[in-house]
Amino acid sequence: MHWWVLVKRYFVFFTTCLIGYLKYQYSRRFTKRKPRDDLTPIDDVTQVHPNVIRILGQNPGPFTLQGTNTYLVGSNQKMFLIDAGEPNNPRYIDKLREALGAGTIEGIICTHWHHDHLGGCQSVREHFRTSKGDPPPVYKGKHGSAARKDYCEYIADGHVFRQNGVTLSIIDTKSHDELAELRVQEHMLSAYSNVTVTGRRAEVDGKSST
Known part of the structure; x- marks a missing residue:
């Protein structure tokens, strides 16, 4: 040959x-991926409370269902982002920008270490700024097997964030991953990975996942 x-x-x-x-x-x-036909349609951006906006992660699938739930929490245009979706997802960045408007992201709080919740942190840091003009810091619970990033700050059970009258209290539930629950302003919102926007769970080997 x-x-x-x-x-x-x-x-x-x-x-x-x-x-x-x-x-x-x-x-x-x-x-754009489509969720399963048997799921209730949900808007990509929803004002679920005067101080809380839900943004779907634009990643519908068997375990994320309509898409990973992420939230902007705050008032007076200074917001915290709870979870950041998957990495390199321009559709999510566009929806986040739409929801944020002229506001700023003062920090990204990751509920746990699954890629569809913290994978998009770097993308968000590249596209958005705090009120001081800096990339927003990332706050996570400590995970023994994961490499520490310079831009991350580890937080633990009992940590409290306060921003313009909104209080975020961190509660380590030990049920889904390292950091599982956030309570906002007198328990008006509890956002944790294993409870979907329809109140159902996706069960995988006896564990909830979304």
Whole structure:
């Protein structure tokens, strides 16, 4: 077999793999996925309380259902973001920008370490700023197997955030992951990963996941 035949075959194989990879990345980032037909339709952006806006993570699927729940919490345009969705998701960034308007993100609070809750932190930090003009800091519960990031601050049970009359109290429930529950202003919102926006759970091996 001539050498140029081998070169041609390798070139065709490499090109096919590259095209497939690019199509996959385009589909994952820019093609809107649809949730299951049996799920109740939910708006991408919903004002669930005067100080709370829910933004779906634009990642519907078997375990995320209509999409990961993320929340903007605060008043007077200074907000905390609870969870940041998946990494490299322009659709989520657009919806977050729509929900935030002229406001700022003063910090990102991750309820736990699943990729659909903290994976988008870096993307959010690239696109949004605090009221001081800095990338928003990330607050997480400590996870022994994960590498620490310079921009992250570990928080523990009992930590309290206060911003313009809104109080966020951190409660470590030990039920889903390292940090599982946030209570906002006299328990007006409890947001934790294993409770979906419809009040149901996606059960996987006896554990809830969304």
